[in-house]
Amino acid sequence: MQVSQTSSLFKQPLFSVDAVLFSIVDNQLSVLLVDRAIVPYKGCWALPGGYVNVDIDSCTDSTARRKLKEKTGVEPPYLEQLQSFSGVDRDPRGYSVTLAYYALVGYQLVSSNIDTVEDAQWWSIDSLVELNLAFDHQFIIEKALYRVQQKSLYSMLPVYCLAKQFTIAQLKMAIEVIIGKSIQRKSLIRRIEASDMFEIVDEKIASGGRLAQLYQLRNGVDLISFERNFSR
Amino acid sequence: MQVSQTSSLFKQPLFSVDAVLFSIVDNQLSVLLVDRAIVPYKGCWALPGGYVNVDIDSCTDSTARRKLKEKTGVEPPYLEQLQSFSGVDRDPRGYSVTLAYYALVGYQLVSSNIDTVEDAQWWSIDSLVELNLAFDHQFIIEKALYRVQQKSLYSMLPVYCLAKQFTIAQLKMAIEVIIGKSIQRKSLIRRIEASDMFEIVDEKIASGGRLAQLYQLRNGVDLISFERNFSR
DNA sequence: AGAATAGTGTCTGTCAGACACTATAGA
DNA sequence: TCTATAGTGTCTGACAGACACTATTCT
Numbered sequence: 001m002q003v004s005q006t007s008s009l010f011k012q013p014l015f016s017v018d019a020v021l022f023s024i025v026d027n028q029l030s031v032l033l034v035d036r037a038i039v040p041y042k043g044c045w046a047l048p049g050g051y052v053n054v055d056i057d058s059c060t061d062s063t064a065r066r067k068l069k070e071k072t073g074v075e076p077p078y079l080e081q082l083q084s085f086s087g088v089d090r091d092p093r094g095y096s097v098t099l100a101y102y103a104l105v106g107y108q109l110v111s112s113n114i115d116t117v118e119d120a121q122w123w124s125i126d127s128l129v130e131l132n133l134a135f136d137h138q139f140i141i142e143k144a145l146y147r148v149q150q151k152s153l154y155s156m157l158p159v160y161c162l163a164k165q166f167t168i169a170q171l172k173m174a175i176e177v178i179i180g181k182s183i184q185r186k187s188l189i190r191r192i193e194a195s196d197m198f199e200i201v202d203e204k205i206a207s208g209g210r211l212a213q214l215y216q217l218r219n220g221v222d223l224i225s226f227e228r229n230f231s232r
Numbered sequence: 233m234q235v236s237q238t239s240s241l242f243k244q245p246l247f248s249v250d251a252v253l254f255s256i257v258d259n260q261l262s263v264l265l266v267d268r269a270i271v272p273y274k275g276c277w278a279l280p281g282g283y284v285n286v287d288i289d290s291c292t293d294s295t296a297r298r299k300l301k302e303k304t305g306v307e308p309p310y311l312e313q314l315q316s317f318s319g320v321d322r323d324p325r326g327y328s329v330t331l332a333y334y335a336l337v338g339y340q341l342v343s344s345n346i347d348t349v350e351d352a353q354w355w356s357i358d359s360l361v362e363l364n365l366a367f368d369h370q371f372i373i374e375k376a377l378y379r380v381q382q383k384s385l386y387s388m389l390p391v392y393c394l395a396k397q398f399t400i401a402q403l404k405m406a407i408e409v410i411i412g413k414s415i416q417r418k419s420l421i422r423r424i425e426a427s428d429m430f431e432i433v434d435e436k437i438a439s440g441g442r443l444a445q446l447y448q449l450r451n452g453v454d455l456i457s458f459e460r461n462f463s464r
Numbered sequence: 465a466g467a468a469t470a471g472t473g474t475c476t477g478t479c480a481g482a483c484a485c486t487a488t489a490g491a
Numbered sequence: 492t493c494t495a496t497a498g499t500g501t502c503t504g505a506c507a508g509a510c511a512c513t514a515t516t517c518t
Contacts, residue, residue, distance in 0.1 A: 011286050015247045015329060052318075054243050054327035059318040083313050084331050086284075086291040095286035097247060097331070099316050169470080187507055189471075194506095209469025210515035227461040228479090228506060401496080419480050421498075426479095441496025442488040460479060460506090 013086065013095040017063040018049030018137070020100060020144035021076060022178075023107040024161045028124035029177050030107075031141055033133070034071050035119035040092045041134030045123070047141070048072050049098065064101040072120040073113035076103035078160035078223075082144050090136045098135075102144040104160035152178045153229040156197055159217065165201050167212040168192065175230075183230050197221045245318065245327040249295040250281030250369070252332060252376035253308060255339040256393045260356035261409050263373055264342075265365070266303050267351035272324045273366030277355070279373070280304055281330065296333040304352040305345035308335035310392035310455075314376050322368045330367075334376040336392035384410045385461040388429055391449065397433050399444040400424065407462075415462050429453045 021032040033045040048071040050063070057063040061079065068074050079101055086097040107122075114120060123131065125145060128138060151157045158174035159166065168189060176182050192198055192215070199218050204211035253264040265277040280303040282295070289295040293311065300306050311333055318329040339354075346352055355363060357377060360370060383389045390406035391398065400420060408414050424430055424447070431450050436443035 012244060012247055013284050013286055015244055052245050052327070052329070054245055054320065058320070060316060060329060081315050084292060084316055088286065088290070095284070097284070097292060099329070099331075167470090184508055184510090185471080186473090186509085190506075204470095206516075207469060209467080209517075210471075212470060226506090227463065229459040231459065231507070400498085416481055416483090417498080418482085418500090422479075436489095436497095438489075439496060440490075441494075442490095442498075444497060458479090463480070463505095 011095070013097045014091065014093065016049055016051050016096065016098045017060050017067065018047040018098050018100050018140065019064045019068050019079070020047060020082065020102045020141050021068060021072070021074060022102065022104050022144075022148060022161065023110065023122065024174055024177050025107050025122045025124065027173070027177060028126065029145075030122040030124045031128070031144075032072055032074065032110075032114075032120060032122055033131075035121075036134055037119070044134040045121075045131055046134035047100075047137045048120070060099050061101070064099075064103075068103065071117065072110075073117045074105055074110045076105040076160070078105075078157070079103040082140070082147055085136060085140060098140075100140045100144065102148060104148070104157065106161055106163045108163050149179050154227075155223050155225045156191070156195060157223060159197075165203075165214045165216045167205065167207065167214060169207065169212060171215075179230065181230070187230070191226060194226075195224050197224060243327070245329045246323065246325065248281055248283050248328065248330045249292050249299065250279040250330050250332050250372065251296045251300050251311070252279055252314065252334045252373050253300060253304070253306060254334065254336050254376075254380060254393065255342065255354065256406055256409050257339050257354045257356065259405070259409060260358065261377075262339075262354040262356045263360070263376075264304055264306065264346075264352060264354055265363075267353075268366055269351070276366040277353075277363050278366035279332075279369045280352070292331050293333075296335075300335065303349065304342075305349045306337055306342045308337040308392070310337075310389070311335040314372070314379055317368060317372060330372075332372045332376065334380060336380070336389065338393055338395045340395050381411050386459075387455050387457050388423070388427060389455060391429075397435075397446045397448045399437065399439065399446060401439065401444060403447075411462065413462070419462070423458060426458075427456050429456060 023030055034048045036042055036044050036046050048067055050067045052060060052063045057066060064079060068076065082100040082102045084097055084099045088095045090096055128141060152175055158178050159171060161174045162170055172183065172185060172188050197218060198215040201214035201216050203214050205214060255262055266280045268274055268276050268278050280299055282299045284292060284295045289298060296311060314332040314334045316329055316331045320327045322328055360373060384407055390410050391403060393406045394402055404415065404417060404420050429450060430447040433446035433448050435446050437446060
């Protein structure tokens with residue numbers, strides 16, 4: 001193991017990477033968890049994650065993506081660092097540091113994939129309290145949830161919970177499920193126009209009444225931020 | 233070194249903690265750097281940082297605070313995780329992960345302290361490009377600067393660059409120096425009143441004209457966020 | 465035609481920007 | 492009194508909330 005001259009005086013903490021993957025399942029904000037096959041916390045539900053492979057991971061982002069792919073088959077369109085959690089108490093094996101990521105994915109994009117993987121399952125945010133998660137993963141999920149909620153107040157983040165093509169009503173639903181509050185259709189439309197992130201698809205879909213316009217992300221656009229929040 | 237069964241297959245990356253400490257020196261946003269005494273990058277200016285001591289650091293926040301204290305004598309009133317930076321190229325000794333923090337402190341609070349420490353010095357943000365910093369520290373500082381600027385648009389973060397007691401004009405100056413744009417006195421006063429973060433000190437100080445009211449942080453208040461930004 | 469959903473028009477409220485105004489200190 | 496800085500009053504503009512209105516589809 002590589003240890004520099006200056007660090008050899010100290011034990012290094014064990015470093016891992018975890019990911020909180022969000023999606024919307026049956027109108028409920030949900031996270032994807034895996035059933036731990038090994039001690040500690042064997043048999044408990046936990047965030048998908050693991051250790052950096054210094055030979056193949058160009059950086060920790062790659063580790064997060066690789067672990068998500070290996071353990072759940074999912075390749076999310078949005079992935080971002082959340083924060084690091086550390087301490088001597090969070091892992092019974094000793095002092096540890098985990099770097100947590102959060103990611104969003106459209107449920108329909110993974111519902112096929114996920115069948116190929118054993119013991120990975122979506123859990124609604126509300127159902128987690130009864131689940132007794134491994135390590136401090138409950139706490140990490142709470143932090144990730146807060147971040148996603150905050151960011152959803154001033155950006156179009158929730159689009160990443162949708163399919164490639166989506167309607168305004170679907171985006172409105174995703175935002176409302178995430179922030180836990182209803183918003184005005186009109187306000188959302190104003191933001192869609194102002195953001196210039198989306199393009200109109202030459203197709204409409206049935207929805208019980210008038211046909212709904214489909215939208216999709218423009219090629220290569222970044223998530224843009226607005227100067228004001230949806231009110232809380 | 234503690235290595236779990238599951239991780240023993242892999243080399244662990246070298247994990248360190250660094251801090252970007254901001255203050256305002258002569259009306260310039262500045263960061264505190266230390267002169268590296270050891271290889272690699274010996275003699276280069278670098279962020280104060282180091283390795284976790286698992287025996288005394290309760291978490292990485294403690295590591296960041298401890299390293300700041302040891303290397304520069306500073307105990308900042310505001311410290312927050314920025315993000316982690318990783319990769320095989322950022323440190324010639326091999327694959328490394330650093331967890332970067334950013335912090336703010338009033339210059340007058342440290343200008344005495346700093347004399348006790350060798351080779352720690354304030355550098356204005358603008359002067360950094362000519363400095364050839366160690367590792368990817370220039371990049372980390374840019375990210376930290378962006379975060380501080382963003383956060384200063386919707387919170388009172390810049391107060392942590394001031395002395396315990398301060399005037400509205402001083403706070404206005406701090407905000408303007410950080411975000412790089414002038415703001416309206418009136419807008420700031422509205423935010424001060426709305427935030428309820430501050431209390432009036434029973435004292436005023438001279439400033440060339442009418443005496444200026446002194447303010448200070450209320451006991452135990454948190455940094456609050458506004459729903460709207462100062463415009464960019 | 466009636467119900468349901470999509471999409472528009474437009475008024476209100478809030479808050480940042482602008483800027484003129486008053487207040488109070490020192491020279 | 493003059494100048495400089497502190498602090499207020501108030502209008503404007505941008506944008507979110509509210510909600511009624513029109514448009515289009517299906518039954």
